[in-house]
Amino acid sequence: MTELNPTNQQILHYAGHFLQCRGYNGFSYKDISQKLGIKNASIHHYYPKKEDLVAALLEERRKNLAISIAQMMESKKSAREQLQYYFDYALQEFDEGKCICPPGSVIIDFQELPEKVKNQDILLLDDILEWLANVLQNGLEQGEFKFLDTVESHSEMIVETLMGARLLSSIKGRKTLVRSIFSIKLGLGWRD
Structure with missing residues (x-):
């Protein structure tokens, strides 16, 4: 991956923002260049194609997730604390x-995406699901959570619920996301 100098960091920052607000096909290099006050060619210097940019962005998210997980493990956060961090x-x-x-x-846009973007997205999703499954397993073993299905299916349900809740919240407001998080906690036997 290209070294993350300040310009590169800003490119990734705005690409991430646009990607999470508009989706893959909802932004262009022009959107980023206008925010940064640079030419499109400057972005192409770092990322010749949009697929290179988005794949690098998703890879960066994976690295950041790994760092966050390591920090939580090092500080010996409980399963509830780790899941609360996610919420x-x-x-x-x-x-x-x-x-x-x-x-x-x-x-x-998944079916239409370049393979390198699909692969990075699947790896990021798998990393999140694996981390969640570990958190849920530890929570069960420590008596923090109580549920009947497998940790794998429960971690998928949490991701699915949050994905859907975030989209619906963009129309219905933050309270929808808050209610979904509360429902997830209830499903885990989590009583504050």
Whole structure:
């Protein structure tokens, strides 16, 4: 991956924002260049094609997720604390106007996407699901959670619920996302 100098970081920042607000086909290099006050050619210098940019962005999200997971493990956060972090992150992104989560931002166009974007999206989604399954398993073992289905199916349900809730919240408001998070907690036997 290209070294992340300040311009590259800004390109990824705005690409991520547009991707999560508009989806893959909802933005162009022109949108990013206008925000940064640079020419499209400057973006093409780092990312010759849009697929290169979006694949790099999703890869960067995977790296950031891995860092966050390592920090939570190092600080010995409980399963509830880790899951609350995930919920807080979803709420924070929604408050920033990002109504679509990173892996969900390309789902509508998924079949038409270049393979490198599809692959990075699947890897990011798999990383999230694997982390959630581990959190749920630890929560069951520590008595923090109580549910009957497998940790794999429950982690999928959590991701599916949050993806849908974020989209619906873009129309119905933040309270929809908050209610969905509350419902997920109830389904885990999580009583505050």
